[in-house]
Amino acid sequence: MRAGLVGLLESFGHTVRAAVGDAEALLGAVGEYRPDLVLTDVRMPPGHTDDGLRAAVALRDAHPGLAVLVLSQHAATAYAAELLGPAGLGGVGYLLKDRIGEVSEFADAVVRVAAGETVIDPDVVRQLLARQRVAGPLDALTPREREVLALMAEGRANASIARELLVGDAAVAKHIGNIFAKLGLAGGEDGHRRVLAVLSYLRR
Amino acid sequence: MSTEVPLWPTMAHPVRFLRSWWPWRCLAYLVTTPLIAAAGLLVAVPTLVLVGVPVGRWERRRLRLLHPAGVPDPHGPTGPGRRGWLGTRLREGATWRELGYTLCLLTVLPVADLIGLAVLAVCLVLLTLPVFVVIGNSAQLRLGKHLIDTFGEAVLFSLGAVLPLTVLVAYGLCVLAGAQAAFARWLLAPTEAELGRQVRDLARSRDRLVAAFEAERRRIERDLHDGAQQQLVLLGMSLGLAARELGPDAGRAGELVGDAHRQARQALTGIRELVRGIHPQLLTDHGLAAAVEELAERCPVPMALDIRLDARPSSAVESTAYFVVSEAVSNAVRHAAAERITVSGERRAGLLVLDVVDDGAGGADPAAGTGLQGLADRAAVLDGRLTVLSPVGGPTSVRVELPWHCG
Numbered sequence A: 001m002r003a004g005l006v007g008l009l010e011s012f013g014h015t016v017r018a019a020v021g022d023a024e025a026l027l028g029a030v031g032e033y034r035p036d037l038v039l040t041d042v043r044m045p046p047g048h049t050d051d052g053l054r055a056a057v058a059l060r061d062a063h064p065g066l067a068v069l070v071l072s073q074h075a076a077t078a079y080a081a082e083l084l085g086p087a088g089l090g091g092v093g094y095l096l097k098d099r100i101g102e103v104s105e106f107a108d109a110v111v112r113v114a115a116g117e118t119v120i121d122p123d124v125v126r127q128l129l130a131r132q133r134v135a136g137p138l139d140a141l142t143p144r145e146r147e148v149l150a151l152m153a154e155g156r157a158n159a160s161i162a163r164e165l166l167v168g169d170a171a172v173a174k175h176i177g178n179i180f181a182k183l184g185l186a187g188g189e190d191g192h193r194r195v196l197a198v199l200s201y202l203r204r
Numbered sequence B: 001m002s003t004e005v006p007l008w009p010t011m012a013h014p015v016r017f018l019r020s021w022w023p024w025r026c027l028a029y030l031v032t033t034p035l036i037a038a039a040g041l042l043v044a045v046p047t048l049v050l051v052g053v054p055v056g057r058w059e060r061r062r063l064r065l066l067h068p069a070g071v072p073d074p075h076g077p078t079g080p081g082r083r084g085w086l087g088t089r090l091r092e093g094a095t096w097r098e099l100g101y102t103l104c105l106l107t108v109l110p111v112a113d114l115i116g117l118a119v120l121a122v123c124l125v126l127l128t129l130p131v132f133v134v135i136g137n138s139a140q141l142r143l144g145k146h147l148i149d150t151f152g153e154a155v156l157f158s159l160g161a162v163l164p165l166t167v168l169v170a171y172g173l174c175v176l177a178g179a180q181a182a183f184a185r186w187l188l189a190p191t192e193a194e195l196g197r198q199v200r201d202l203a204r205s206r207d208r209l210v211a212a213f214e215a216e217r218r219r220i221e222r223d224l225h226d227g228a229q230q231q232l233v234l235l236g237m238s239l240g241l242a243a244r245e246l247g248p249d250a251g252r253a254g255e256l257v258g259d260a261h262r263q264a265r266q267a268l269t270g271i272r273e274l275v276r277g278i279h280p281q282l283l284t285d286h287g288l289a290a291a292v293e294e295l296a297e298r299c300p301v302p303m304a305l306d307i308r309l310d311a312r313p314s315s316a317v318e319s320t321a322y323f324v325v326s327e328a329v330s331n332a333v334r335h336a337a338a339e340r341i342t343v344s345g346e347r348r349a350g351l352l353v354l355d356v357v358d359d360g361a362g363g364a365d366p367a368a369g370t371g372l373q374g375l376a377d378r379a380a381v382l383d384g385r386l387t388v389l390s391p392v393g394g395p396t397s398v399r400v401e402l403p404w405h406c407g
Helices: A002-011 A023-033 A051-062 A077-084 A097-101 A103-114 A122-130 A143-153 A158-165 A169-183 A191-203 B007-011 B014-019 B022-065 B081-091 B093-106 B108-127 B129-135 B151-188 B192-246 B251-278 B281-286 B288-298 B315-334 B370-381
Strands: A037-041 A067-072 A092-096 A118-120 B141-143 B146-148 B303-308 B341-348 B351-358 B385-389 B396-403
Touching: A002 A103, A002 B192, A023 A037, A023 A051, A037 A051, A037 A103, A051 A067, A051 A077, A067 A077, A067 A097, A067 A103, A077 A092, A077 A122, A077 A191, A077 B281, A077 B288, A092 A097, A092 A103, A092 A122, A097 A103, A097 B192, A097 B251, A103 A118, A103 B192, A118 A122, A118 A191, A122 A143, A122 B288, A143 A158, A143 A169, A143 A191, A158 A169, B007 B014, B007 B022, B014 B022, B022 B081, B022 B093, B022 B151, B093 B108, B093 B151, B108 B129, B108 B151, B129 B151, B141 B151, B146 B151, B192 B251, B192 B281, B192 B315, B281 B288, B281 B315, B288 B303, B288 B315, B288 B341, B315 B341, B315 B351, B315 B370, B315 B396, B370 B385, B370 B396
Parallel strands: A037 A067, A067 A092, A092 A118, B303 B341
Antiparallel strands: B141 B146, B341 B351, B351 B396, B385 B396
16 A cells, blocks of 8 residues: 555655654654655554544644645544644645545645645535534525535635536635625635635534 | 182291291282272262262252252353363362262152152052952951941041041142252252352353454454455556556547446445444544444434533443444434434443434334344343333434443
8 A cells, every 4th residue: 555655656756755654653754854745544553543643633733834644544524623623834635545546636636735735535525514414504505505615625726616616706706705604704715724714614 | 719818828837928928918918908998089089079960960950840940050160171170060069069969869858758658658558448348358447446347437438537638648748849849959059159150150251252242343344444445445546547547548448447447436435334334443533422423424314413421431332332323323214214313422320321312203113123122132231221212103212321331
């Protein structure tokens, strides 16, 4: 698995400075090589539970500006929430392992996270949105607005949302304004903050 | 055949005798006798003691005549091998009680029984006196100075005196049997302490089974996660790279690689569901509340959650609780057509108490299906309890109570 990922990243022109087998070695390697991005699995030795995720959270705390991309076997919002909880400065990503198979998308996500963006797996976002709250302000959203919200939560910019939904930029901006108003969120153009705002609302 | 020992003729000549080997042979013979006897005793005493064991087993079986429910075996499990068996049995009080019983069985009990049965036999013979008086004219019975020798007198005697006496004797024999059974039970049944030990042994072996079962689930989950799942991810990656190499105009080969890629994705999704069914990783990492929350996220019916736990119970309790909730929720969705499900949980006086309530059709019967019964069994294994209230028309409420700590 590690060797496969190294090959994949190198075939997209990245340099892999270290590939390690457990959470402790990961912390050490980051201290030594100061990479642009750390890619880790939620589950890692020695504990075989969420060691990798905890290491990622610790790294975000210890190295401001470090981008962290966490791979998971499960689209569990609890893991995403844990990762996004502390507001680090660097990019952050939470992706299902299945996504590695979509090599181009995966490579794209790596670049975006390294550039400081927030990338959340569409499955996790879908789960957050599909969560049938017994009564919540999400009910006030129109279906189209929910679609826009989902794409926002994945970290897409307005232009990308417009392309995906085949509408104009102005329409997207209007939807976003409505969503922020209905959810009581302060509007903003910064993609990263926007995602975090949406996710922190959804997590409640 | 002569019984004479070759010693005798030799002893007639004392000097020659004393100079020969014979005195030494005599000495050797005399010395070995007590040794043999001691060795014999060493073998015989335990054997005699142990005679009670098979007798006890047989007698407990015979006791079913008067104790149809049966009398439990008082003996505990033995150590390995013949030596282990012997060591355990000789140290058990039950073995010595069985020996005591066996001694009584060989002495007092048969005597008492034979006397009782003999009295009954005499009574039965006396009952037939009228018949003998009729068929044999010499038959007669002397009672003091009175002689019974006519049919009328014989009938009067039989019915008036012997019959009540027979009934009395028969009744007395039953009392004797009952007393003997009580005596046998007293010596052959397990004592309170032995019953307690058996219960403890059972509880311990059950705990071991639960722990082994739980460890096995985790092992399977880990094997799937670290093995098959990773390989499928790698396969997906290789196929993704292959598709990229082939480019968009690869024709048939591109289609085939695309199909393979889709199949790998499906297999990965399938295996993920399977792993979640075995033991959700979230349950291990974040505990019950998070795992149930994830359940709610995947549930097609709105779920309200109110799980307030200040700490985490033992992992066996956690996973049993999770599977009860998971099963109850899927029942509500699948069978009861519920539109709203509430899951609440808290720690209450050393118990983890969870309630799953739905507004569905109700009418769930634990006795009818294996599903709810299986959940009840799972709870019972941990000394827990499952209560299902489901009147027809709803609402259905499933409550599970588990001891916070187990094992």
